[in-house]
Amino acid sequence: MDQPDIPQHGFRVGLPNPADALSTCFATSYAGIISFMAVATEGSFARAGERLGIGRSAVSRNVQKLETQLSTRLFLRTTRTTHLTREGERFFENCNRGVTHIVEAMNDMLDLRHGPPRGLLRISSTVGFGRKVVAPLIYTFTEAYPDIAVDLLLDDRPTDFAAEQIDVAFRDGRIEDSSIIAKQLIPMQMVLCASPLYAEKRGLPTTLEELGQHECINFRFSGGRVFEWEFKVDGHMRKFLPTARLTFNDVDLVLRAVLDGHGIAQMPGYQICDHIARHELVMALKRYAPDDRGHYICYLCRQHLPSRIRVFVDFMTEQIRALNLLCFEDFYTECPEREHHA
Template identity: 50%
Template sequence: MPSLRPEPQCAQLRILSTPGFGRKIVAPLLSGFHTQYPEIALELLLSDHPARLATDPIDVSFSEDRVGGSSIVARRLMPMQRIVCASPAYARAHGLPQHVAELARHRCINFRIASDSIQAWEFKVDGLVQRHQRFARHTFNDAGLIVQAVLDGLGIAQLPAYQVCGLLAERRLVPCLSQYAPNDGGHYLCYLDRQPLPAHIGVFVDYMTARMHALDL
């Protein structure tokens, strides 16, 4: 009976991302990284709860907010764009809001975030950021379910561009209130500030930064 060969030693890289961004953006890029760096074993975890990099067994995390603290490096990867959109059927039946104030007359769909609160809708009006809490007939804690509800014509929602850019290009969804879209958010890749930075973390950071800068969203 042939003896079993031990598995080669691999560097382990644990990655944390929000579910929507992880499924749509991070996961599709991992196969290319693995092809280039087969000696690095990857583990992708999806959670809406932010990573505590100083205490959690996480090497890198993707965040929609700049993580504070002098011990954390937060590298901005791409703008965080939010788009209010609806299905063509909803637009024909109910029209689309032309101003933020008109949202009160529409069927809004809300996102319940990990803190159990409702995510505010964000706009930039006359150069100032406004946050609105909309009454909603439908609320979900999963972005994919919100996208499906919008496609089904149940209402309108404000969603990250990476979630809906393909559907907008296919005209399965239509945007509105684009002139009030906030433009000062971002997606960040975060990791502990260490010298020297472990090689497997460094190559992952460089790979993801280059690939995400090249994305056309």
């Protein structure tokens, strides 16, 4: 006795997998539907061929294959006229809705690239630079571009653009990732500094060897690593990990301790330039300051950049370069745009 078909995984035995049927259907009918829509719109196989950039015979073959696939006549054709059948009119109406959605989707994508800037902008920045420099400028940016929403994440870890869906990242130091576009905004000055009170009591180091005689204040990254001080001596980089009685994982606390006269620290110029100008801090070992670091604005690719990203990069580049974030001008060099491609 014959057994009835039993559904397996939602499909009936003996019937093709719907996923395979869909891919086969799409592959065989796509050209036919495009040709069908062109003929229905133009009212002629010849004019449809001109619109699509293919011959009249190719249009006719595509439509015939579609009619065979649908087991339905879509056009009434004579030597002079071409008209839709009732079934063709129904098919055209249904297809037209799908084509309209596709066109709208394409126009929406083009609008993101060429239209007024809008949408969500997800930004990543190192904690100190983000808090001191980036965040204050975001308010001005959102006033200028009210249709852009900004999500700012402060994190000292390397940026994972894909996993965190980051559009733009601000990075400090040296850029070694060859898969991103890295545009230098300004040089990054690493300055050894102390308060006038500390300098009066303990003096300032005049050589690297004297650093061990001073009260040093360290900064610890969120990952646990303690920041090593860097100096450039005779063209070569020298690192120094001081022994410290005070260590903080927040740059603002390091700065506060230095301002209060508890010791010396090496800090980025943007963090202390205002205090230097107001004579609240003094610099030491300036001639050994490293000159190969920078503050960068980074993104994945220059091609097909949405307008919201493009205007943000331009805005931040102009605004940050206009700020006085350098502690000494003779350090300043041109800010090249460094491009890295995977």
